[in-house]
Amino acid sequence: MSSRSGTYGRVVLPAAGEEREVSLAGAPPEGGPPAGPVAAEQQEAASMEPDGAGRISRTVVTGEETAPFAGVSPLERLEMELLLEAIFRHYGYDFRQYAPSSLRRRLNKRLEAEGLSTFSALQDRVLHDAAAMEALLRDMSVNVTGMFRDPTFFRALREKVVPMLRTYPSVRVWHAGCASGEEVYAMAILLEEEGLYERSRLYATDMNAEALERARSGIFPIARMREYTTNYQQAGGTRSFSEYYTASYGAALFHARLRENVLFAQHNLATDTSFSEFNVILCRNVLIYFDRNLKARTLRLFGDSLSPSGFLCLGRRESLRFTNVEGEFEELDAKERIYRRSSLPRPSQGHGGQAAPPRGEAGKGTRR
Numbered sequence: 222m223s224s225r226s227g228t229y230g231r232v233v234l235p236a237a238g239e240e241r242e243v244s245l246a247g248a249p250p251e252g253g254p255p256a257g258p259v260a261a262e263q264q265e266a267a268s269m270e271p272d273g274a275g276r277i278s279r280t281v282v283t284g285e286e287t288a289p290f291a292g293v294s295p296l297e298r299l300e301m302e303l304l305l306e307a308i309f310r311h312y313g314y315d316f317r318q319y320a321p322s323s324l325r326r327r328l329n330k331r332l333e334a335e336g337l338s339t340f341s342a343l344q345d346r347v348l349h350d351a352a353a354m355e356a357l358l359r360d361m362s363v364n365v366t367g368m369f370r371d372p373t374f375f376r377a378l379r380e381k382v383v384p385m386l387r388t389y390p391s392v393r394v395w396h397a398g399c400a401s402g403e404e405v406y407a408m409a410i411l412l413e414e415e416g417l418y419e420r421s422r423l424y425a426t427d428m429n430a431e432a433l434e435r436a437r438s439g440i441f442p443i444a445r446m447r448e449y450t451t452n453y454q455q456a457g458g459t460r461s462f463s464e465y466y467t468a469s470y471g472a473a474l475f476h477a478r479l480r481e482n483v484l485f486a487q488h489n490l491a492t493d494t495s496f497s498e499f500n501v502i503l504c505r506n507v508l509i510y511f512d513r514n515l516k517a518r519t520l521r522l523f524g525d526s527l528s529p530s531g532f533l534c535l536g537r538r539e540s541l542r543f544t545n546v547e548g549e550f551e552e553l554d555a556k557e558r559i560y561r562r563s564s565l566p567r568p569s570q571g572h573g574g575q576a577a578p579p580r581g582e583a584g585k586g587t588r589r
């Protein structure tokens with residue numbers, strides 16, 4: 222029996238020999254004041270940021286990568302590893318290669334929320350209580366996002382990538398780790414304004430089914446529209462941003478046309494493989510949560526999933542420097558973290574994992 226499901230709004234949590242469907246309904250709504258999660262994301266991102274001289278800081282090289290459990294007792298480390306192993310083997314979610322510092326922060330938060338004092342106790346709880354596992358999943362999946370986040374990145378896309386996309390008969394874009402989809406709607410708007418949307422197909426994936434459900438709805442908090450309007454204008458938007466949504470009862474409903482060419486589907490970068498070939502891959506503010514090995518696996522996956530001369534876009538604090546694929550890409554815009562594939566991947570480097578399409582609609586009709 223497969224442990225994967227195409228059902229939206231639910232996560233199939235496979236137990237030995239059976240499947241259990243667990244609703245993620247009840248997750249805290251996205252779009253409230255982002256200070257907390259944004260701050261946490263920035264804190265985690267800082268560990269991957271190159272210093273002023275363009276080198277990755279010592280914290281990363283010596284702290285996070287070679288002594289990932291510094292300051293943790295051997296027993297606590299063992300308990301944490303067993304917890305992650307149990308989650309992987311029982312539920313199929315693989316957090317074993319996430320960056321230890323943010324992992325510990327999140328797991329400690331869960332310990333506190335559950336009123337427990339050890340990771341062993343948390344392991345017992347999540348193995349026997351699906352609701353506790355749902356709560357852990359929500360904590361592990363940081364969904365903070367926004368429309369035209371980092372406006373100068375979207376301006377660079379418009380000015381440096383779009384002219385090349387114009388020369389293609391069709392455009393395929395993969396948003397890996399799209400959270401609740403704001404980045405995808407922003408891309409759809411940009412492509413629409415540049416006359417490319419008709420011939421574009423956007424694949425929006427995330428491991429979090431509940432976030433994808435929000436993305437699919439196209440409904441976002443009206444309170445954030447002022448911020449998004451400013452971002453849109455700074456990103457080179459040429460119309461009135463309010464043209465793209467209808468305001469109703471405190472929410473902004475984005476026009477259905479913007480998701481006509483979008484396929485939302487579950488895909489886990491830690492365990493799933495490539496499912497198509499893309500001209501552009503955006504994976505922004507996701508790699509900061511991964512350790513060096515998972516980062517390498519994910520970048521290998523992207524290298525294998527890009528068309529020749531395809532574009533790879535990372536988050537503001539993420540970089541290809543000192544990674545396994547650095548030699549396969551050239552920097553198109555170093556500041557905005559936009560890269561272009563310049564050589565074929567080396568055949569010996571597999572990204573591992575099982576070949577599987579993403580769960581959901583996007584799985585239909587995809588190549589692999």
Ligand SMILES: C[S@@+](CC[C@H](N)C(=O)[O-])C[C@H]1O[C@@H](n2cnc3c(N)ncnc32)[C@H](O)[C@@H]1O
Nearest residue numbers: 362363364366398400428429489490491505506
């Ligand atoms: C901070 S959000 C980034 C959203 C958007 N890309 C942006 O930059 O605004 C990180 C997202 O990565 C997703 N994520 C984390 N680990 C993942 C994995 N192994 N596979 C797929 N998505 C993952 C989380 O669920 C979350 O939605």
